[in-house]
Amino acid sequence: MFRHLRYLIVGFSLAASALLALAFQAVLAADSTPAATPASTSVDALSLNDHCPAGFELTSVGCELRTLYQNYQSLENKGLGGLQIALPPGYRDGFSPQQIDLGRYLFFDPLLSANGKMSCATCHDPDQGFSDGMGRSLGGDGKLLQRSAPTLWNVAFLDKLFWDARADSLEEQAEEPLFDSHEMNNTPEGLLAALNNNEVYRRMFGEAYAEEEKLITLPQVLTAITAFQSTLISLNSRYDQYAHGYADALNEDEKAGLNVFRSFVARCGECHTPPLFTNQQMAVIGTPEPVGMPRDVGAEKVTGIKSQRGSFKVPSLRNIALTAPYMHSGRFATLREAVEFYTQGRGHAVPEGEHLNIHWHIWEPNLTDDELDRVVDFLQTLTDESFKPAVPALLPSGLPLAHGQYRR
Known part of the structure; x- marks a missing residue:
């Protein structure tokens, strides 16, 4: 264990109150985790859940998130000294169980794509940290x-979506790949025609939106996908148990x-701040592009601001061990490579003639090999898939599942 004076010393004793709260959270998760959709010979037998997913409680508002982080008051990191930091306000929850479960079916169904072969889960595979294991998606x-496809874990807490932060809401994020000619390549008319011509989906949408019009609408589709994505919560890793007071978790x-x-x-913690391990800001860090690829200008293309050339969202490190390769274009194959990049010198990978305004946090810490290895050890404690949703065994469209294996 490092004892050098330049490091903050971390130490927490086991708190009885924290253990009781963790036990309650575990019981809540066990009672509410949906079982996998049973195999059936007919899609007509499919129905929507009437209970909330793990980690949520059904109230008069809908399914509301329950986590120990809601007990904390501070929204600041106290000079990197504190771990018990509150979640950002304004996160998405309150959807009905039926809307959430409808979104789950839509998320995995290739009916939403023009060619009937690609679903949201094709690029956001739950078995690969809700990413796809590729440096650049297909x-x-x-x-x-x-x-690359960023993870969807904890997107309910994010105020900007996509690597270049061009979307302001989960609905906007969900809509773009549906109609992008390079992705799912559908049209609003084609998508709604496919859904409205499917009797099972017509029935399910009727259950989820009982008081609304009978024809399925695009806002209903986007709300359901948003409802599902808002339940992808990962806040119960070994790190979290340590932060809540269990000193032996690490x-x-x-x-x-x-x-x-x-x-x-x-x-590291100045940009990747707990509990989300992102400060939700944009940063120019100067990572190299894959060999042969031109410079990705990032947020500059969205804002037109030259100082944001090469600027990308600071990604969450939650479940980072599951989502290799790393950076916006998958430039680094391993966590070790990604961590090492930050100690090799400010702007060391920026090509000659390219001007980038490197973020002021990027400097030359000159970490040793042992220190880099220990950071990687810590990053692996951020893995938590305890609320991983069940993959449907059968889809309302009757089409085969399209997640992960579609691109192999």
């Missing part, structure tokens, strides 16, 4: 896209890695 036409190497991560030397 579009519906089989061609590589410009960027081993000595992992605690050492946390100390490096939060130190004023490495400064």
Whole structure:
């Protein structure tokens, strides 16, 4: 374990109140986790859940999130010294169980694509951290896209979506790939025709939107997908158990890695701040593009602001061990490579003649190999799939599932 004075010393005793709360959370999860959709010989037997997913409680408002982080008041990191930081206000919840479960079916159904072969889960596979294991995702036409598919874990808390932050809501984020010619390549008319011509979906939408019009509408589709995505919560990793007071949740190497991560030397925690492990800001860090690819200008294309050339959202590190390769274009194959990039010198990978306004947090911490290894050890404690949703065994469209394996 590191004992150098430049690192903050982390230590928490076991708190009885925290253990009781964790136990309650575990019971809540066990009681509400939906079972996998049973196999059936007919899609007509499919029905929507009338209970909330794990981690949510059914109230008069709808399915509301329940997590220990709601007990904390501070929205600041207290100079990187505190771990018990509250979640950002304004996160998405309150959808009905039926809307959430309808969104789950839509998320996995290739009926939503023009060619009937691609679903949301094709690029956001739950078995790969809701990413796709590719440096650059494949579009519906089989061609590589410009960027990787970011994870969907904890998107309910994010105020901007996509690598370049061009979407302001989950509804906007869900809509774009549906109608992008390089992705699912559908049209609003084609999507609604396919859904309205399906009797099972007509019945399900009627259950989820009982008081609304009989024909399925695009806002209903986007609301249902948003409802499902808002339940993809990952806040019960071993790190979280440690933060809530269980000192033995991390081993000595992992605690050492946390100390490096939060130190004023490495400064990782200044951008990847808990509990989401992102500050939700944009940053120019100067990562190299894959060989042969031109510079991705990032947010500059969205805003037209030259200082944002090469600027991308600071991604969450939640479940980061599951979502290799890393960076917006998958430039680094392993966590070790990604971590090492930050200690090789400010702007070291920026090509000659390219001007980028590198974020001021990027400098030269000169971490040792041992320190880098310990940071990787710590990052692996952020893995939590305890609320991973069940993949439908049968889809209302009757089409085969399209997640992950479609691109292999």
